[in-house]
Amino acid sequence: MQAKHIAILGSGNIGLSLAKGLVKAQQYQPQQITLTRRNVAALNDLANQGYQTTADNAAAVAQADIIVLAVLPQQLNKLLDEIKPNIQTEKQLFISVISGVSCEDIRQYLGMDVQVIRAMPNTAIAIGHSMTCIAADRADAENLQLVKSMFDTVGISIQINEELMTSATALCACGVAFFLRSIRAASQGGTEIGFHAHDALKMAAQTAKGAADLLLQLASHPEQEIDKVTSPKGCTIAGLNEMEHNGFSSAMIKGIKLSADKAGVLYKKEG
Numbered sequence: 275m276q277a278k279h280i281a282i283l284g285s286g287n288i289g290l291s292l293a294k295g296l297v298k299a300q301q302y303q304p305q306q307i308t309l310t311r312r313n314v315a316a317l318n319d320l321a322n323q324g325y326q327t328t329a330d331n332a333a334a335v336a337q338a339d340i341i342v343l344a345v346l347p348q349q350l351n352k353l354l355d356e357i358k359p360n361i362q363t364e365k366q367l368f369i370s371v372i373s374g375v376s377c378e379d380i381r382q383y384l385g386m387d388v389q390v391i392r393a394m395p396n397t398a399i400a401i402g403h404s405m406t407c408i409a410a411d412r413a414d415a416e417n418l419q420l421v422k423s424m425f426d427t428v429g430i431s432i433q434i435n436e437e438l439m440t441s442a443t444a445l446c447a448c449g450v451a452f453f454l455r456s457i458r459a460a461s462q463g464g465t466e467i468g469f470h471a472h473d474a475l476k477m478a479a480q481t482a483k484g485a486a487d488l489l490l491q492l493a494s495h496p497e498q499e500i501d502k503v504t505s506p507k508g509c510t511i512a513g514l515n516e517m518e519h520n521g522f523s524s525a526m527i528k529g530i531k532l533s534a535d536k537a538g539v540l541y542k543k544e545g
């Protein structure tokens with residue numbers, strides 16, 4: 275259990291997923307986490323579970339050791355204006371999960387030499403299965419280690435070069451949506467060939483999970499595992515080739531490329 279107090283500024287989809295993941299992993303107790311949101315009433319359920327909730331970002335920052343920035347890129351500058359007077363550069367660590375905003379962008383906007391580490395988790399953090407990419411330009415090694423161990427308790431984390439953070443956003447954070455859509459599409463196919471929708475979804479999801487685990491647990495390559503499924507003149511290769519003729523791999527590659535391009539231009543430095 276960490277002794278530190280965390281303020282999560284902007285408790286929407288990812289901010290709340292992070293808070294829930296940290297508590298589920300027993301790294302933090304709800305009382306050690308302050309959640310902020312402009313409409314604080316939307317956090318009433320969390321307040322009942324013991325989290326501190328407030329709309330006052332500056333007050334939340336005043337009592338925090340670790341400050342997580344989790345607003346949209348276009349909401350960041352206003353938030354930084356609000357909290358700037360209460361920042362204690364010597365003792366506080368900033369973790370930004372905001373896409374397309376560099377550590378230098380944050381220091382430059384604040385005009386302060388704060389410790390900033392970027393983390394790009396995904397929503398599976400809420401259940402301890404995030405793939406989180408971590409980057410910093412000049413944070414202390416001790417702080418980097420602290421952030422890495424924090425995210426390791428809620429999934430798997432790797433440290434990457436900061437220039438690759440927009441790519442990490444597309445592949446891992448947006449990636450959850452891409453894989454979910456493929457599972458949904460598989461379930462729709464399943465319904466068309468005879469299964470009730472809820473059964474088809476469960477069957478597709480478990481099949482996707484098994485496929486991912488084959489790669490993760492056996493450290494094998496997708497094509498190696500595909501070769502084991504595709505019998506000569508069989509139905510798997512027939513289905514797979516039909517999907518490829520319709521652009522399956524190409525659609526995924528192009529979508530990830532476009533997402534990465536978009537992630538790089540989400541933030542306008544002047545707000």
Ligand SMILES: NC(=O)C1=CN([C@@H]2O[C@H](COP(=O)(O)OP(=O)(O)OC[C@H]3O[C@@H](n4cnc5c(N)ncnc54)[C@H](O)[C@@H]3O)[C@@H](O)[C@H]2O)C=CC1
Nearest residue numbers: 284285286287288310311312344345346347349372373447
């Ligand atoms: N949703 C995801 O899967 C991921 C999102 N991110 C990044 O996390 C950030 C947040 O994304 P989401 O959670 O999806 O957005 P969201 O819109 O669900 O959450 C942002 C929250 O911040 C609140 N907010 C805005 N301004 C505020 C202020 N001044 N004070 C307090 N609260 C304020 C909003 O009311 C909202 O609840 C974005 O920058 C995004 O790029 C990163 C990784 C994954």
Ligand SMILES: O=C(O)[C@@H]1CCC=N1
Nearest residue numbers: 373443444447448540
């Ligand atoms: O769609 C977005 O812009 C955010 C960033 C990663 C996931 N959601």
